Amino acid sequence: MSGIFGNSLEVSALTKDPSWKRSLEKVMREPGGPKLVELIHATELALFYRWQELAGDGPAQERESMQQAAANLRSLQSHRLGWPDWS
Secondary structure, eight states: OBOTTSOBOOHHHHHHSOOHHHHHHHHHHOOSSHHHHHHHHHHHHHHHHHHHHHTTOSOHHHHHHHHHHHHHHHHHHHHTTOOOOOO
16 A cells, blocks of 8 residues: 555555554654654554454444544644645
């Protein structure tokens, strides 16, 4: 899978450790630039995989945390990267 800047997302690394929380922590520490874009995409992918695992079920607290994480990613895209806010 190729990112916006031609960087390959480490999908194999996500499948070994699909923790969207760890991925989100990396995003929050990244100051900006192409690496931030790559980390955001990887975190979105980790969230997607986790949603697939839950299949609509799972702990309500985790689902709420995942929704908040997705909102945080959209905010980062808008505020730190200057992307349009589609919400």
